Amino acid sequence: MAGTVLFFLFAGFAIACAVSMVYHRNPLYSAISLIGVFIALAAIYLTLAAPFIAITQILVYAGAIMVLVVFVIMLLNLDEDKPLNRLKYLYAVGGGLGLALLAQTFFIFYAVLKAPKAEVDPNMTAGKTMSIGRAMYTEYLLPVEIVGVMLLMAIIGAVILVRKMEHPHLELVGEGEDEKE
Amino acid sequence: MQPGLESYLALSGILFTIGAVGVVYKRNAIGIFMCIELMLNAVNLTFVAFSRYYGDVTGQLFVFMVMSVAAAEAAVGLGIIIAFFRNRLSVDVDDASILKY
Amino acid sequence: METAFKTAFPFIVFSVAILLAFQGVLMIVAYTVLAERKVLGWIQGRIGPNRVGPWGVLQPFADLLKFILKEDLVPDKSTKFVYFLAPMVALTAALLPIVVYPFGPPIKDPISWLVPYLPVIPLGSEANIVVWIAEQAKNLPLTIARIDIGVLFVLAVTSVGVYGIALAGWSSNNKYSLMGGLRSSAQMISYELAMGASVLGVVMLAGTLDLNGIINAQANSPWYMRWFIIPQFIGFIVFLISAFAETNRVPFDLPEAETELVAGFHTEYSALKFALFFMAEYVNMFTVSVMCVVLFLGGWYVPGLSHIFEVGSVPYALVSHAAFLLKIFFFLFLYIWIRGTLPRFRFDQLMSFGWKFLLPVAIGNVIVTTIVVFLMNR
Numbered sequence: 234m235a236g237t238v239l240f241f242l243f244a245g246f247a248i249a250c251a252v253s254m255v256y257h258r259n260p261l262y263s264a265i266s267l268i269g270v271f272i273a274l275a276a277i278y279l280t281l282a283a284p285f286i287a288i289t290q291i292l293v294y295a296g297a298i299m300v301l302v303v304f305v306i307m308l309l310n311l312d313e314d315k316p317l318n319r320l321k322y323l324y325a326v327g328g329g330l331g332l333a334l335l336a337q338t339f340f341i342f343y344a345v346l347k348a349p350k351a352e353v354d355p356n357m358t359a360g361k362t363m364s365i366g367r368a369m370y371t372e373y374l375l376p377v378e379i380v381g382v383m384l385l386m387a388i389i390g391a392v393i394l395v396r397k398m399e400h401p402h403l404e405l406v407g408e409g410e411d412e413k414e
Numbered sequence: 415m416q417p418g419l420e421s422y423l424a425l426s427g428i429l430f431t432i433g434a435v436g437v438v439y440k441r442n443a444i445g446i447f448m449c450i451e452l453m454l455n456a457v458n459l460t461f462v463a464f465s466r467y468y469g470d471v472t473g474q475l476f477v478f479m480v481m482s483v484a485a486a487e488a489a490v491g492l493g494i495i496i497a498f499f500r501n502r503l504s505v506d507v508d509d510a511s512i513l514k515y
Numbered sequence: 516m517e518t519a520f521k522t523a524f525p526f527i528v529f530s531v532a533i534l535l536a537f538q539g540v541l542m543i544v545a546y547t548v549l550a551e552r553k554v555l556g557w558i559q560g561r562i563g564p565n566r567v568g569p570w571g572v573l574q575p576f577a578d579l580l581k582f583i584l585k586e587d588l589v590p591d592k593s594t595k596f597v598y599f600l601a602p603m604v605a606l607t608a609a610l611l612p613i614v615v616y617p618f619g620p621p622i623k624d625p626i627s628w629l630v631p632y633l634p635v636i637p638l639g640s641e642a643n644i645v646v647w648i649a650e651q652a653k654n655l656p657l658t659i660a661r662i663d664i665g666v667l668f669v670l671a672v673t674s675v676g677v678y679g680i681a682l683a684g685w686s687s688n689n690k691y692s693l694m695g696g697l698r699s700s701a702q703m704i705s706y707e708l709a710m711g712a713s714v715l716g717v718v719m720l721a722g723t724l725d726l727n728g729i730i731n732a733q734a735n736s737p738w739y740m741r742w743f744i745i746p747q748f749i750g751f752i753v754f755l756i757s758a759f760a761e762t763n764r765v766p767f768d769l770p771e772a773e774t775e776l777v778a779g780f781h782t783e784y785s786a787l788k789f790a791l792f793f794m795a796e797y798v799n800m801f802t803v804s805v806m807c808v809v810l811f812l813g814g815w816y817v818p819g820l821s822h823i824f825e826v827g828s829v830p831y832a833l834v835s836h837a838a839f840l841l842k843i844f845f846f847l848f849l850y851i852w853i854r855g856t857l858p859r860f861r862f863d864q865l866m867s868f869g870w871k872f873l874l875p876v877a878i879g880n881v882i883v884t885t886i887v888v889f890l891m892n893r
Contacts, residue, residue, distance in 0.1 A: 236416040244425045255436035260444050267448050281466040286474050288667045293481045296674030298488040304700045305492050327438035338427025345420035368471045380482040387486030394493035
């Protein structure tokens with residue numbers, strides 16, 4: 234009972250935040266709404282007996298990725314999105330895509346509802362940190378290593394992309410002032 | 415007492431739909447980026463729900479991988495957005511119309 | 516009646532526990548503010564606040580009253596919703612980690628010895644409900660939520676607190692506030708990495724992410740590493756430095772550097788909304804002190820105490836709890852001491868220190884610890 238109430242509470246919150254993210258033209262409002270979605274999903278993961286994933290969700294998505302996004306929005310001081318889209322047919326495309334995906338969602342909902350119920354094992358250990366760690370470093374060692382290499386590539390790529398040498402930076406300004414004095 | 419698997423899948427599907435529609439509607443590169451993150455999260459919810467209902471840890475590990483990819487994507491994607499903003503003083507994807515710079 | 520009481524009992528217990536823990540922490544935090552002003556006064560050859568009550572002990576309440584009674588100014592061009600949201604986010608994220616603090620060792624049988632002195636209250640089929648309560652209270656943990664990922668929980672929730680500062684800076688529509696918010700988010704992201712890496716060594720030595728588990732691991736270690744500060748001294752130093760940066764304290768208080776940015780991210784905040792930011796900063800100080808104590812100084816564990824009192828008895832728990840608080844007070848004093856002593860970093864120095872010195876040292880520490888743990892377990 235409590236699980237159902239919590240699920241619908243957080244599911245409603247997640248959907249409301251998601252709609253508000255798409256609705257708002259101001260990128261910072263979108264970002265705040267998306268953080269709401271992440272936190273609601275973390276709460277839902279807790280009801281699914283996956284505390285490690287829930288905390289990682291907060292730590293990685295809300296605590297790192299979205300901080301970066303908010304930082305970039307504040308740094309670039311972005312204005313509101315322009316209201317009219319140059320490509321008007323995109324509205325039709327988006328509406329059609331949305332309807333198709335929603336229809337698919339309802340189809341899946343009914344198919345799973347009709348299918349034989351999967352039993353929930355109350356003593357499941359799959360969400361425990363220990364079992365995740367064990368699986369990660371034994372059975373799935375190769376994917377973890379590949380993810381590590383990919384993260385290294387991302388770091389180097391980000392550094393190279395943002396590096397810019399033409400314009401002077403903080404250090405140069407500081408040195409110039411020193412010379413004047 | 416917990417809602418059945420179908421409720422989680424429905425929530426995941428709705429969130430994915432919102433994200434997909436957002437990608438089409440948004441013009442702002444950061445907005446599009448955030449919609450993609452929302453779609454990734456909808457998929458994560460499916461993985462965790464299946465992992466719960468079939469008692470298997472693989473789903474949660476896959477969520478872990480998705481999160482790592484999302485983090486890498488955030489670093490590179492925001493780097494591209496900043497580099498683009500320096501050249502065109504805009505993050506509107508409609509302005510990314512020439513294949514130079 | 517009986518079933519209703521028995522169903523409601525856990526909720527009552529948790530409510531009381533949460534009330535006690537939050538009230539206790541907030542009282543300590545209120546007096547940290549007074550202690551800061553007193554100690555800073557002594558460091559600078561002044562007396563400090565001494566007007567409200569004897570030696571100024573009622574000063575926190577006078578401050579609170581002032582915060583409530585002041586006019587609440589809202590800038591005209593601010594983004595109202597975000598402006599109101601920011602202080603709430605900051606304080607919520609600061610207060611949430613309290614639920615996983617290990618305040619003391621579990622007590623085996625806390626109230627059975629009290630039962631003869633209490634009145635007999637029959638309820639339903641129970642002859643004496645007090646006996647039933649005493650039965651329920653056995654193995655009482657002095658932690659509100661026992662989750663097996665306490666370290667990650669604290670790191671995750673405190674990392675959300677940066678939104679409070681960043682959004683406050685953005686929504687005030689003020690150049691200085693925006694600069695403060697920008698600095699804060701850059702600084703927090705940078706030092707979170709070093710902080711997480713410095714915790715890893717302790718987690719590897721303890722083999723668990725549970726805060727109580729880490730304390731037990733320290734208690735069960737051989738004598739030369741009874742406290743993890745001994746094998747993890749580098750980790751401790753890195754953690755302490757990044758804790759100063761995470762809480763925006765001197766020498767890393769760039770987001771509110773008053774000589775450069777008026778008051779930084781909270782320039783436009785007044786009255787109770789300012790008080791929320793103020794409280795959030797001091798609760799964060801308390802949180803990182805708790806983390807320092809639990810991860811590196813053995814938490815509530817006092818070496819040799821089990822020879823004097825029986826483990827799990829009430830006096831054992833009380834003395835352990837007092838030791839825990841004493842260690843925290845030492846760290847709170849350290850914060851104030853350093854604030855009175857050190858000048859502020861420049862922002863580029865702060866960033867290069869975090870990325871070019873602290874992070875490599877923390878990662879090197881992790882690598883060395885990995886090798887040592889691997890060789891020890893062979």
